[in-house]
Amino acid sequence: MTTQTTKHTALTPSEIDPAPKNLVARMLRKLAESPEAGVVTACVLVFICISLKAPTYHNAGNLQVMGRDLSQVGILAIGEALVILTGGIDLSVGGLAGLAGILTAWFNVREGLSAPVAIVLTLVICAAIGFWHGTMVTKLQVAPFVITLVTLTVSEGLALAITTGTPINGISSLFSKMSRFGVFDVPLPAVIFAVVVAITWVVLERTYLGRQIYAVGGNREAARLAGIPTARRIISCYVASAALAGVVGVLVIGRMNVADPSVGSTGWELVAIAAAVVGGVALTGGEGRILGVAAGAILLEFITNGLLAMRVSPYYQQVVQGAVLGIAILADRFRARKFGRTRA
Numbered sequence: 001m002t003t004q005t006t007k008h009t010a011l012t013p014s015e016i017d018p019a020p021k022n023l024v025a026r027m028l029r030k031l032a033e034s035p036e037a038g039v040v041t042a043c044v045l046v047f048i049c050i051s052l053k054a055p056t057y058h059n060a061g062n063l064q065v066m067g068r069d070l071s072q073v074g075i076l077a078i079g080e081a082l083v084i085l086t087g088g089i090d091l092s093v094g095g096l097a098g099l100a101g102i103l104t105a106w107f108n109v110r111e112g113l114s115a116p117v118a119i120v121l122t123l124v125i126c127a128a129i130g131f132w133h134g135t136m137v138t139k140l141q142v143a144p145f146v147i148t149l150v151t152l153t154v155s156e157g158l159a160l161a162i163t164t165g166t167p168i169n170g171i172s173s174l175f176s177k178m179s180r181f182g183v184f185d186v187p188l189p190a191v192i193f194a195v196v197v198a199i200t201w202v203v204l205e206r207t208y209l210g211r212q213i214y215a216v217g218g219n220r221e222a223a224r225l226a227g228i229p230t231a232r233r234i235i236s237c238y239v240a241s242a243a244l245a246g247v248v249g250v251l252v253i254g255r256m257n258v259a260d261p262s263v264g265s266t267g268w269e270l271v272a273i274a275a276a277v278v279g280g281v282a283l284t285g286g287e288g289r290i291l292g293v294a295a296g297a298i299l300l301e302f303i304t305n306g307l308l309a310m311r312v313s314p315y316y317q318q319v320v321q322g323a324v325l326g327i328a329i330l331a332d333r334f335r336a337r338k339f340g341r342t343r344a
Contacts, residue, residue: 035280036292043299050306057309064187066305068179068255071189072097074297075248076268077275078196079241081293084276085204085217086234087285088137088144092129093245094268095155098261100126100249102159104175105168105259115172123246130242134235152269159261168259175254189251193294196244201290213237217285267318274325275300283329300324 051058076093083090100122107118129151136142181188204210215223216230224230253259279296281288303324307317 035289036295039279039292039295039299043295043302046299046302046306050302050309054306054309057306060185062305062309064182064185066301067187067190069305070297070301071187071193071251072248072268073271073275073301074193074294075196075244075251076272077279077293077297078200078290079244080269080272081276081279081281081288081290082200082213082237083144083241084273084281084283085213085285085288086237087217087220088234088238089273089283090133090148090238090241091145091269092133092148092151092155093241093248093272094270095152095159096126096129096242096245097249097252097268098263099155099159100246101253101259101263102162102168102249102261104250105171105253106162108172109168109170115174119250122250123243126246126249127239127243130239131235133242134231134238137238138231138234163259163261165261167261171253171257171259175250176257177254179251179254189255192247192251196247197290197294204290209233214286217287219286267321270325271300271321274321274328277328278324296328 047058056062076097080090080093103125104118104122107113107121108115111118113121133144133147133151136147137144178188183191204213212223212228212233215226215228216233220230252263256263275297276288276293277283277296278299279288279292279294281293300321303320304317307320
């Protein structure tokens with residue numbers, strides 16, 4: 001009787017992990033497997049298609065313009081996404097951004113405060129409004145839709161009341177320098193947007209605080225029973241959203257070199273919500289990634305600027321924005337029905 005022995009050979013690292021060694025190939029595969037693959041692909045396709053149709057679309061000057069516009073939409077979308085992740089909604093970001101610009105200019109021109117002091121004071125006021133939103137939602141159980149809609153209406157009214165409908169001129173040159181200044185030809189507002197994305201990504205993806213925010217949005221009662229301070233987490237997201245709206249207001253008056261009371265009342269909150277939802281944030285809360293939100297904001301900016309480059313009527317631009325939001329909401333509901341939650 002003979003005994004057969006099986007010879008075992010050691011597997012090489014390439015056999016254990018069939019992933020390609022090429023760094024670019026690995027990055028492309030990881031991107032294809034990510035939840036943001038669809039919206040990133042859409043960004044690339046839209047940019048290429050519009051560039052072929054409008055040659056001026058991809059020149060350096062227009063890219064800088066898109067960078068400045070993107071900072072407004074993107075920063076608002078990041079704040080909006082934080083609130084939506086908790087299962088809420090913030091309809092006040094557009095009106096609050098407009099009011100922040102008015103307050104900053106008022107403090108600087110009418111009260112004689114220096115630009116940095118005016119900016120800090122405005123951001124503190126915006127954060128306080130966000131704290132009020134969160135407190136009303138968590139302590140008095142007021143619907144987020146209702147309380148933030150109240151703030152939207154009041155903000156627009158205050159902007160008109162403070163200025164009596166007249167733009168505030170003569171603001172400090174520091175504001176315009178902030179808008180013009182660039183880092184390696186990248187506008188400062190776009191750099192600020194990138195920094196906000198990076199910080200938010202680290203908080204949500206790499207900290208216990210971020211996991212708690214997802215847990216609160218996924219199931220608030222279960223999170224509470226698990227010992228998570230749900231009220232504090234919700235309030236912190238509303239504070240961040242309002243403060244980021246204040247940042248946008250400051251950037252806008254710097255770009256315009258004037259504080260116009262009509263700014264911020266043009267549906268910015270809807271664009272912010274659209275960017276968040278297009279980026280994969282579930283309206284029911286608890287699901288979505290900041291990188292997807294950033295890609296959603298970029299996609300909306302590509303479309304908006306592209307319509308201008310192709311000389312499409314401004315009236316149709318609003319139609320397209322509404323259609324994109326509607327498609328995003330339908331896609332969100334389809335994803336929820338077919339796949340359920342992918343993250344607690």
